[in-house]
Amino acid sequence: xxxxxxxxxxxxxxxxxxxxxxxxxxxxxxxxxxxxxxxxxxxxxxxxxxxxxxxxxxxxxxxxxxxxxxxxxxxxxxxxxxxxxxxxxxxxxxxxxxxxxxxxxxxxxxxxxxxxxxxxxxxxxxxxxxxxxxxxxxxxxxxxxxxxx
Amino acid sequence: xxxxxxxxxxxxxxxxxxxxxxxxxxxxxxxxxxxxxxxxxxxxxxxxxxxxxxxxxxxxxxxxxxxxxxxxxxxx
Numbered sequence: 001x002x003x004x005x006x007x008x009x010x011x012x013x014x015x016x017x018x019x020x021x022x023x024x025x026x027x028x029x030x031x032x033x034x035x036x037x038x039x040x041x042x043x044x045x046x047x048x049x050x051x052x053x054x055x056x057x058x059x060x061x062x063x064x065x066x067x068x069x070x071x072x073x074x075x076x077x078x079x080x081x082x083x084x085x086x087x088x089x090x091x092x093x094x095x096x097x098x099x100x101x102x103x104x105x106x107x108x109x110x111x112x113x114x115x116x117x118x119x120x121x122x123x124x125x126x127x128x129x130x131x132x133x134x135x136x137x138x139x140x141x142x143x144x145x146x147x148x149x
Numbered sequence: 150x151x152x153x154x155x156x157x158x159x160x161x162x163x164x165x166x167x168x169x170x171x172x173x174x175x176x177x178x179x180x181x182x183x184x185x186x187x188x189x190x191x192x193x194x195x196x197x198x199x200x201x202x203x204x205x206x207x208x209x210x211x212x213x214x215x216x217x218x219x220x221x222x223x224x225x
Contacts, residue, residue, distance in 0.1 A: 015169045019154050021200040033170050061186045062170050062177065065152075068197035074217040108197070 010079065014065065024069035032066035032109060033081040034058035040099050051091040058100065060107045067108025079111040080104050150189075152198045153182055 012031045013023035024030035036056035037047060063080065070078040082104055086092050104112060157176060158164045166176055177183050189196060199216070208215045 015167050017165050017167050019152075019200050019202070020168050021152060021154075021198055022202050025200075025203070035170055056171060059170075059173055059177070061183060061190065062173055064186070064196075064198060068199065071197045072199055072203045072216050108195070 012081065013069075014062070020065045021069045021072075024066050025073045025075075028075060029077045029079050029111070030066040030069050030075070031079040031081060032063045032107075033084060034063070034100060034104060035084045037086050037096070038100060038103060040103075042099055045099065046093065046096060048087075048091075051087045053088050054085050056085075058103065060103055063104060063107035063109055071108065077111045078109045080109045082112050150182075150185070150196050150198050151204075152200060153180075154200070156180070156182075 008028040010029040010031050011023065011027045012033055013020045013026075014033065016023055036054045036058060037052050038058045039047065066080070067078045070076075083092065083097055083100055086096060086100060101112060157166060157168070160166060168176055186196075203216060206217065
């Protein structure tokens with residue numbers, strides 16, 4: 001589908017009542033999502049309940065739907081909307097991000113990207129007095145393109 | 150590992166079950182499929198899930214099952 005305009009497409013198939021594997025496989029870059037904070041059995045890892053505003057916990061098996069679809073259909077890139085509502089605003093430290101990122105990679109996802117535009121939008125929303133969940137995704141190959149925008 | 154999506158669609162409540170990441174405790178966790186995923190994952194096995202469509206597109210070449218561009222060996 002993406003080759004018509006020499007572009008690539010992506011989707012987040014989760015949330016659909018259809019066969020997630022086929023829906024993820026229908027695009028060039030399947031994208032999964034992690035929402036909330038995983039209860040890692042890591043000594044010393046900070047996880048304060050008062051800083052977590054959702055009961056949801058990321059599940060590595062859920063991430064596998066996207067990575068499986070890509071692996072089986074020979075797609076090299078699988079991305080992830082990462083760290084969504086990992087903690088309450090401004091309460092996330094990199095030490096908390098690290099094991100979440102590692103779990104994402106272990107599920108077979110190979111593509112986490114930072115979207116500078118979203119962060120700019122977040123800052124202007126902040127000035128306007130509204131708050132958005134902090135969404136950071138890290139993308140190795142597309143970083144250059146995003147910085148040009 | 151085959152995802153038995155038809156079991157999900159055969160739910161007495163109907164086919165309109167959104168497979169969200171926000172309600173996996175409803176549709177994913179209470180399945181034997183998930184139990185197997187967890188067991189295999191904790192035992193150190195990595196695997197991919199597969200659908201009917203992907204299986205139907207698989208080819209048999211050189212004693213191997215070719216799934217699209219990826220190769221799955223049928224014997225070790």
